[in-house]
Structure formats: structure tokens, C-alpha cells
Amino acid sequence: MSPLNLRSGHSDSGREYWRILEDPGAAQPPSSAPAGSPDALTRRGFLGIMGASLAFAGGGGCSRPPSEPIVPYVRAPESVVPGKPLYFATAIALDGFSTGVLVESHEGRPTKIEGNPSHPAGRGSTDLFSQASILTLYDPDRARETTERGEVRQYEDFIRALRAAVDAERASGGAGVRILSDTVTSPTLAAQRRAILRSLPAARWHQWEPLMPTANATAGARLAFGRDAHTVHRLDRADVILALDAELLAGTPRSLADVRAFAERRRVAAQTEPRMNRLYAVEPALSLTGAKADHRWPLRARDVLPFAATLARRLGVETAALPAQVPGGIAASALDALARDLAAHRGASLVIAGDGQPPAVHALAHAMNAVLSNVGRTVVYTEPVALPPDPGDTLEALAEDMRAGRVRVLIVVAWNPVYAAAADLTFGQTLERIPFSAYLGLFHDETAEKCRWHVPAAHTLETWSDARAWDGTTSIVQPLIAPLYNGRSAHEIVALLDQGAAAPTSGYDIVRGYWTSTRRERDFERFWRRALHDGIVPDSAARPIDVALRPGWARAAASDAPTPPRGLEINFKPSAVVHDGRYANNGWLQELPQPLTSITWDNAAQLSPRTAGELGIRSEDVVALDYGGRRVLAPAWITPGHADGSVTVALGYGRTRAGRVGNGVGFDAYPLRTSRAPWFDDGLTVEKVGTTHPLAVAARHHDMQGRDLVVAGTLEAYHRDPNFVRARTSHTPRDRAGQPLSLYPDHPDAEYRWGMSIDLGACTACQACVVACYAENNIPVVGKAQVQAGRIMHWLRVDTYYAGSPDRPEVFHQPVPCMHCEKAPCEVVCPVNATVHSREGLNEMVYNRCVGTRYCSNNCPYKVRVFNFLQYADWETESLKLQRNPDVTVRSRGVMEKCTYCVQRINAARIEAEKQGRRIRDGEVVPACAAACPAQAIVFGDLNDPASAVHRLKQSPLDYALLGELGTRPRTTYLAALRNPNPDEAKA
């Protein structure tokens, strides 16, 4: 095992960057200063200089500011101070729906992504995908050249070829022209689409995503209401929530808003008379939602419909032909209790159907919400936010046309259909037969390989565009950096179809042009600057609409009624870390321990302990999944709480052309996924192949061993005895002040005493904090082999513990950063003073002084210290150097490292405060993990300030120290995890 192949997999000559430097365009002062932006010149001038100076800085030469004026977020000073980051508001999309973010930019080089507080989706928090997208921006594997059949071409060649191909079609009104795009929420792109279809009436524009979050919901709405309606849930108003195989808390464009709202209703520590919402969940595979639920029943996906129908009937919904028998595993009494609970909270309850469930279930959910009079309260219907998918505009229709040879010009601006399209469409083969096919993609991936032309796409952070959030709020996407590899945006490609070279071709002109057309010219500049500055277009949220159940909907819905089961059930889920596969080449996400399983660098076929027992399968056995005449080999993983007779596979793995990081990681489940059953189906057979596939599992033990690691209880218990936590942790000897006893005198306190409080009741284990920590602290990726060797480098891990029966386990999450113990065991054993205590209570790690005895880690009861056993940090790849946070040391081989409470942020705040001659304000220092957390479960601050949020939380009776009996006096403490089970149900 040479140190080389242990690196993150990148080793990369900086040649391209130098080529970019020679490119005359590079250091040129940008052209086209827009009218009426007085300060634009100065900043542009400065950024130009910065670009040049970075050029001299060697590898940095490839990062150069965008040539158009982009508007920094207000937190940043107008004039750039070197060493002082600027923040710019923009938006990052998932499945087509955007989240507002602020991007931290150092001397014109984006390094970190934070949530945009003024954006309704994240309200300041982010999910792990937007956190990780910064790494994709600098991915050295990104495509750099326009190619035709693999031959390098000039972009101008492509333009000529495209225009020629399209012009040939104009006679027929573009009958042979097809455009395939992602879900279109971008108003500009929608306008461009209209324009194209006006000039080429016979052409078609298809929308497609591997996971269409709106497809079933829209169809369900059409069933129930007979019209298009977009569903927006208001969890903040819901007291009782039922999730029908619905993942609310992670991995969807809705999650950020939902988690925030959900957590607000779970946070009892802050409340005076504590109340909590109650979450019920039925689902095949244990999801983060199910893990958080107060009541959860494992249910095969196919059984969700009868369950929902039964429940609906109890709630008085007219369900006509829909099958309605209580599926096995759920006591009728439990169902009654659930029905009573929902009914008891009319207007404050909420039934949510999962994206993967058939339209009938969505219709049932709509119906139940209607009869529970939740509509307009906990569930709001608006006009569609995305371009509503017309049945004729699906991928299936396109594939049909392609097979029939009706497609002569195909422009793909959607992500990678060859890899992710339904297997029965054989998209790849037919694509090769298209005379002129072009693909706009970040990577030279599976689709790029099959298309004739491939144009490197610009990353979101390199692009001018616009997009809408789930609730319709629109954001202008502004680039943080000029395209590193001359990438283009979808707007620019689509614009080429417009005849007449007069039409604008730069993304900036296109987007700005569209918005100009929507505004009166007078106040446009103010509007534009404000929209860019705030990151949102004011009052752009989708308008609510009134809907009513259409009579006889249930009969129509009955068509979705499941046929009698055959064999095992197969479930398709997006990967929790690489989503549909588009993040496969992202080392941070691949190495991220997947929630609940802690598996890294792999996906697995998950099944229940009982089913595994019946099939004689053990975890890590390789099994053959046979379904629909296709066979896929996968490692098995036994998951507590999984529904029996069902197997769940994560999509997004087994990429062949993802890049050096993502190629060959995991197995590809798409070959089993058909357009008929994109989410689940019966008829799966599973058999052992006889071999095993060892997985890299970051944590293999999920049993608390009877130790009080996660202290948990029910809301009832809390009402009965608010101090039950203290009772549970009574074995900690305490003095009268309630402090744990210690032989050692206290050291004098400084002005600040930093501390952290983590609310286990709110944490959903979404792992966004972990990725944020990677991004902020330059944490290296070590690769599968090293993770298997027990050397994963994360400073912050999220532990998962199971309690109760493996069939219906109770799940607990516990984020574990450094505890910053006041009596730190790690410090006393260091022979060289490499880890010592700051006066403000930080447990500091002095990398330069560390000789690597690793004694500190041995003596750390929380095992939060990680060690550079080899040269993990990548010192070769130029582009990755650009991503690094300049305020954090890049560690070398042989030194220990660990959570620092983001000391660089503390000091930044300190400098600001001292310049203004004041104390650091509460909430001014926010560590990366706390900033990212959608549930706001992590609170950091000064314990000397009695008014600080963290101080107040630590006064809560729910506050406890992990392993407090050891007398380490952690500064990081936890709020016990509370659940709110239905007392009625408990009796049942």
C-alpha cells in the first residue's frame, strides 16, 4: 500500500491551468460594465487584479472572477480586504428546486457554502449536497474540452455544427429536433423554451430527472382534484404528522424547510410548558423520518396503499373500490389509535405521501387532509412551481421517438440519461443512432460518451441562471468565479437554437435580458441589485390555489390498486449521500458514513433480519438480485426495522464514467429500474452467490451496551419528572454546586467560556454538519481501504444506536464532536505539549508540535481524535488547493487532529469585536456544523454570557454530559432525546 494510492485518488498536472493563463481572455479586464452600477468598476478592477495575482500564485491561476458585476451579500464589506472573505448570495438546485445559499469567497475563490438566512427553504441552513458542491466545482476530473466523438474541438466548431443541424430542420418546423432538460423551474429557461417552440413549432422539449419528486404528487393531485396542484407542507403548524413511505427529513428539495419546521416543534428545552408534535411513519426501509418517528411500522411499499385506504375509511373518506384491509404487522387497535389521534387534531394534522408512492396514495393523502380540514392550514396547494410535465414530454415519449427514428437532432442538457434512464428504454443504444446528439455535462460521463458532441457544463457557482425553491421563491443564480474549464450553461446552449446571431449568447445577458423584460426599465437596476444581494426575488413564492376533491376520484385511483404479491418486493431509493448518482465523484459524500448504516464507499441491498434469516443471508454476502429478467450483484446488509419480504437498493452507484473517485464504487441498481415500476415492484428473487464483499463501515456497533450514552425519555416522563435526566446520570459524583467533583483546582476563566449544546431530540442525523466540517476544516478523504482500516478522518461523527426489537427498533442519533473537556484526559498524556487548553476553554491541537504518540487518542473516552497515519492531505492536485479554507492548516502525515470548535471563526469574530471595541455577541460565532444544521440542533456560544442561547440550554434539566461520570467536564453537552408517543397507542 503505497502512500500514493491512498490519496483521494487525484493526482493532476497543473497543465490546464497554465493553458488558461495563456488564454488571452484570462487576465483581461472584463468588458460590458452595466449602466448605473457605480461601484462595479472599482470592484471589477480589484477582482481583475486579484485574478492576475492569483495567476502569479501558480496553481491559483485558474480561478478568475466572472467578468460581469456580481453583488456581494451585505455581511461583507463593499471593498475587498485581502484575507477577509466576501459572501455572495446565490442558489443551488436539487432535483430542479433551489435552495438559497451564501458562498464564502476568498480573493475571488469560493471556498465554503452557507445557507442564506433570508431564503425560505434553508433559512440559513444547508443540506449535505450543497455543502459538498464546492468540491465538485474544483473536481479535477471535470470535463475541460468540447469534444466530438472524443476528439477535441473548438466550441465555435460545435456552434457551427449545431446551427447547421438545426437549420436543416427548420423547413419541417424542427420536427426532428428534441431537447431533453432537467425539471425546469428557471423562469429564464422556461422563457427560452417558449421562444424555441415558437420558432420550431414541431420540435419537442422533454423534462426528465432520475427522481421526479413531483411526478406522482402531480398525478395524485390530478386524480384527486382533477387539476395540477403543487403541494407545500407546513410542518410548523402540524401537531400530528403521518408519513406514508415519505422521506421528509433528508434528501429532497423540501427537506430543509421541513426539518426546520419539524425540529421547531420538537425542541422542548427552550419552552416553558413543553409541547411536541407527534410523528407516525409507515415505510419499507428505515429512513431518517422513520428513525425520528414516535410510532413507526415497517410496511412493504405495496402495503402502504391498503394501509392508507383503511385509515382514510376510518377517517370518513369515501374510498370506493380501493382495497382496505389492515396489512399484517399493524394491530387494528393501533390503526384506530392513529385515526383517533389524527381526528383529534383536525386542522393541525398532516398526512404526507412519499414521492415513490403511486398517485392513488397521494390522492388518498390529499383526501385525508381534506376531510381533516388541514387544507390551507398544514397543507397548502399552489399553482405548479416547475413546468408541469405534459404526458407527451416524458422521457418515455422521447425514447419512443428515438427508437422510431423521428429524432435527428437531440440536445441533452439534463443530467446523464444514459446512466440513469429507466432500463427498459435502452436509451444508450438508441442515442448512438441519432445523427446529431449533443450533451452538456460537467463530466465526460456515460452520456457524454454516447453523444456525438460533448460540451463541458459550467458548475452552478460558475453560472448565471435563476431557479425556484419548492415554495416557488425565485433566486437569481450568480457565478462566484469564471468557468474554470470554459463550461457553458444550459441557457447558453439553448440560446444557440435561436436563429439570428443577434440573440444574446452570454448567460448573463440571457438571464438579465429575461428579467429586464419582466420589469419596468426605470427601477430595474435597483431591483436587479437587490435580487442579487438578497438572493431572492421579492414575493415570488407560488400563489396558493383553491382545490376541491372531484367526485369519483377514488374509483379512478383504484387503477393503482396492487396486484396480489409475487415473490419479494424491490424498493428503489436515492442514495443518502450521492443522491441519484450525480455526486458520485465527490469524495466527501462517498466517504460520508451513510445515515443509519454507517456504510461508506458502497451501497448495499438492505433487508430485514427475518427475511435475511429465511434466505440464509448474512451482511456483506454478495447476493444476486433477479427482477424482470435482469440480474444485479450486490452486497447484502441486514437493517433493523426493515419490512419483511422486501429489499431496498440505493440508486446512484456503480458509475463507470463518473471520474477517478466515483468509478466502480458500489453496484448500479438502475438496470433493475423500469419506467413501469420506477420505485417498487414485486417479483424479485434473491440468492446468495457464495462470495462476500467487505464493506467499509465507519461504525459497526449500534448497541449502547446499557450505558447512558444517549439519554432518552418521553414527553410524558418529562412532565412527570423534569429532572429524570439528572436521575439517570446520578452516578456522576457532584459537589453542592452540581459540578462534577474534581481533585484539581479550577483554572482562572477568560472573558469567554465557549461551550456547545446539542439537542438530541432535534437532530435528524442528516449528516450535513459532517460535510460542512469537511469543507470548513480541510479534512482529507482517505478512501475505502483506509476507512476499512479504521482511519476515517471526520472530526464530527453522528453515532446511531438501536434499542428494542430489531423488527421495530427505537433509533437514537448522537453527533459527537470534540467535547472540549475542562479536565481533558488527552492533554495530560501528551509528552510535548502539543495539545493544551486555551484560556477560553478550547482543547487546542498544535499540529506543528505534534510528534504523533497518539496517546491522546487512546486516553480520549469519546474517541473524537483522528490521526494522519499516512499523507492523506492531497498536496499535488492544483484545483483542490483552491477549495481549501485559507484560515485552516492543511495537516501533514503523522499528526493528530480534531474538532477545534472552528477556532478560526471564533478569532474572526474576535477581531471584528475588538475593532469595534465590544464583546463578541451571542450568535456571532457559529461553527460550520451549527451553521449547516437544518434542525438547528447544535448551539454554540459563550457560557459566561447568562443571556446566551447556549447558556440557557445548559440550564435545562434535559442537559447532560456524555460519560460525565468520568469527571472530564465536557464543554459540549447534550439535551436528552425526547419522544412523544401516543399514550392512547401505548395502551393499545
Place this chain on the structure above:
Amino acid sequence: MMWGLLASFDDAAALARAALHLREAGYRRFDTYTPYPLDEPADVPGTPRSHIASVVFAAAIAGAIGGYAMQWYLMVVAYPINVGGRPLHSWPAFIPITFELMVLTASVAGVVTLLARNGFPRLHHPLFAVPGFERASQDGFLLAVEATDPMFSPLPTRRTLEQSGAREIYEVDGA
């Protein structure tokens, strides 16, 4: 010029008797040379008892004090920093090194004194020139009277040695 006279004896007992005899005769600057130390009564030549013990003791004290002082100074004065919330002057933690340094300095000082007092290293000595002196390290029992002894004069001394039972007597030339 002559360094002195070297006499060989049959065994340890004879050598011891001779040594006693010479001492009574008033000789002071003479010494025995044997393959192993003679029993106490034998080596009467009462040079003042060696100071090694006292040197070792002094060095031990110095080492201990020095060792503790060093730790106290470095941890409390030179580099006072909060380590694991322990007091700066964590005396129990300073004991082991104090002890080790005590032993180290004592041993080294002792050995150095040993060598110094024996005049080591001294690779040349007039006695080495005497044929058969090498047996002193194996099975010879020898006694040498130095010319610098006030009582010394070649013939009388030789006679005294003969009387005290010397088997052979060699003249040792000074360097």
C-alpha cells in the same frame, strides 16, 4: 632510572603475609597485584578509604534536587500553561523523573570517580614492561615496592622481600 621492585609469591596467603611484613618494616608505597581481590585482612596497606561512596551520595542528592527543580521551573515558570486542567505544579507527576535523574547522576559520577582515582585510562605503566606481569591478571600474586618510598633502597628492599618469601624478584625500570 628504576621505578621499583616487583616480587612474585606462591599464593594469596604468602602475598598477604609479605604485605604485612613490609608494612611492619615501615614501607608505605607498595601495592599487591592479584587476579581477584584479596580478602580484607590481607590488604593491610591502609591507604585512606576511598571517597567514592560520598561522591555518589552527593551526586544523588544533586541529581534529585536538580531534576525536580528543572521540572518545576519549566512547568511553572518557563512555560506555564493549562494542561488538562491540572495544577501547574503537579508535584506527584514530577517524582518519577526526579528519581531517575538521581540514579543517573549518582551512577555516572561514581564511575567517573572510579576511573579518575584509578588514573584510568592509563594504557602504559612501567609494570607492564616486566615479563610475567601479565600473570597478575590470571594466577600471579605479585607485590611491587615503588622507588619513591622513603624506605626504599634497592638492596635492602630486595632482601626484605626475599625474607618475606618472594619467589622471584624483578627490577622495574621507570619510563
Place this chain on the structure above:
Amino acid sequence: MGTALSHATVPPAAPVVASGTTERDVVERVSAVVLARRAPLWWYAAAAMAAPLVGLLGVATLWLFVAGIGIWGVMRPVMWGFAIANFVWWIGIGHAGTLISAILLLLHQSWRESINRLAETMTLFAVMCAGIFPILHLGRPWFFYWLVPYPAQMAIWPQFRSPLVWDFFAVSTYFTVSLLFWYVGMIPDLAILRDRAGTRGARIAYGILALGWRGSGEHWRRHHRMYVLLAGLATPLVVSVHSVVSLDFAYAMVPGWHSTILPPYFVAGAIYSGFAVVLTLAVPLRRLYGLTDIITSRHLENCAKLLLATGEIVAYCYVMEHFMAWYSANPFDAALVENRAFGPYAPLFWIYLVCNVLVVQALWVPRVRRSPVWLFIIGALINIGMWIERVDIVIVSLHRDFVPSAWGNFVPTIWDWATLAGTIGFFALAYLLFIRYLPLVAMSDMAKLIADLRGKPAAARHG
């Protein structure tokens, strides 16, 4: 221990020196080994086996410096692996040497004379082997000197509360004192070699080493006094050194480490393993060099008795360790004990129980005590057992401590094994060179012993 070995309690057994052996015999036979023109065939054979292992150590070390500590099996949570276990094992082996030469000297155990040189030399090389590991196991070994309190321009100092710094002082002191003790004791013998050397080169070499020793009465007086003083200093040192080593563990809060019993436990174990090694060395050497009437079966038997005695102490420590785990009602300690006996590493536990507790009981039988072959086998088994015990203490305690989600299993790599084998090769080669060029029996001490015995009645000759 002294009384256990005092003349009275010893049943009539082989004498400490075969009757009829004279001072001259000892000197001639022992120095012959060194001054022989060429070494015996087996010596070259043994050297040929040891040398490649030393080469392996070189390769393993080089690769370690090139690639990093990650070539070993160490991981989180088991941040210490073989290196530290080997360190403890080797340093323990060293202890019997000092014990035999120093403590037995103070206790006037005259039988020590013939084996103390063997033992002291063993100490020296064992400590060298031990010393390699704490340096190699550092993440950045080239900075090991940061543990030394020297006025660095960074103005940072070592952290004297850390047992690792204590270790550094203890081990270096131990090595220095052992070296002095060994050398001072050897000066008269070097003089003998100087005087008997056939070739001029040898004469010069040994002459320089002998520092001009003339065996004068004054030399002997000072020499004897200093030797006894060194013995007096070395005796507490031996105890302190392994106590400090044990504190590396006892000082930490890891279950299975954090226990006050560790210092005596480690010291006993050290002496135990040390005597085992003395036997595995002495038995073959006396046979190969025909020194059976100098290193008599009486010496072997006395070693065997000490082995038995220390073995019982070690057994007692095992019992107490587990008793306390139960008695303290500390759930973490209880979990550790259970995991040690039935967890993934359970075989280690049972093997070392057999080797260290069961096997040694055979020494209650006099016939076994007096049979060199048996002693050799038992000694070898105990060496293995003690090594496994050290590994168990380090790894099993670490791999499952407080937070289950941070648990993990350590798997040694080829390089872990290579480094261990390499140090064994180094020890063997160094020892072979020693017996080739330096006297493996303290000749002058033996001569004195024989002379003394000659003056005594036959019964006392067994003293």
C-alpha cells in the same frame, strides 16, 4: 527472595562449581571462547540466521519512514499496536539481567557469578531493542528528541506530566546504568584477555578496553566498592523503570489500563519473562561451549525457582486484576474483562493464561527443574506467553472502551510482524557478537569464588 535462596533452604543439589575446577581452568576455558582463532560452525550458522532478520528490520524501518506509521495495523481506537507491546516485552526481558547481577550480588548469592555476565548482556541488548519501538511508533519519528528538555528556539518544553516523558528518562537512565554496571564489572576480565591475547591487534583492542587495569589492591578496593554501589543503585532503578512503563497504561483512563495494580504486576512480569530468557540463553550456551561445570544445573535450578516464584506473583496479579474489575462494580471494567475472555481476541487471553500460569507449575517437580531441556522449553513458552500478554493488555483494552460506536478491531500487518522479527534478529546477532568477542562468564569473579570455596568445608561449597 533472598531467603528463599539462602544456603539453608537449598536441598543438596549440584554445586555452584564442579569440584576440581581451578581458577586457571575458568580463565583458560572462558577466554579460549573469545581468543579462539575462529568461531565454531554453529556460531556462523546462527549468525547467518540472525543477520537477514536485521536486514528485514532495516527494510521495515525504511519503509516506515517513507510511507508512514499507516503501514502498521494501528487504527482508531487501537492507536497503539505491536510497537508498544514489543517495547514493554523487551524492556521486561531486560530486567532479569539487572536483577541477577545487582540484587543477587547484594544478597551475596555467590551462585550468580557464572551467569551474571550473560544476564547483564541480555539486559543491554534487550533495552536496545525496546528503545527502538517508542521512536519508530511516533507519527513523526524524526522529532523524537522533542521529548528531551532542551532549550529549543520554539521555547516550548516537554510536558512532564506525561508518562511518556517519564518513560524517556527511565529507559535512557536504565540503559546508561546497565551499560556502566556491565562495563565496570568486565574491566578485570578485559585485562585478562589483554594479557592472554595471541595477536597484537587483540592485545591493543582489549588493552584499550581494559583502561590499564593492573589488578592492584587499590584498583580492586575501589572497583569492588563502586560495583556494589552500582548494584545498590540499579536495584531500585529496575523496579522504578518497569513501574514507569506500567504507568503509561495505569495513568490513562482506559478500562483495563487504569489500575493501581499495574506497577507491581508489570515488574513481576518483567522479571518473570527475564528469567525465562536467561534460561533459554544459558541452557544452549553452556552446552555448546562445554561450560557445564561453570554454569552448573544448580544455576539453572535456582533460576527455575525464581521463575516459579515470579510466576506465582504474576498469576496472583491476573487474579486480582479480574477480581477488582468485579469488586469495583465499574461497568466499563466488567465489560472489558468479559470482552477479554470471550471477545474477538479471547484466544490470546487463554493462550497466555496457559503459558504464563499453567506451564510454570511444572517447576514444582524437582526433576523438571533440573532438566535443561524442560527448562528451555518452559522458558520459551513463557517468552511467548508474556509477549501475548503484553499485546493483549495494549490491544484488547483499547479496541472496545467507552463509546461502542467507536469500537474497532486491530489487525497486524506484515510490517508489524517484520519489525518484531527484526528486533529479535538484532538481539540474536548482537548476542552472538558479544559471546564471540567478550567473556560470557565473569572470570575474575569466578576465580574469587573458587578461591574462597577452596578454603571452606565441602558442605559450604554448595553455597
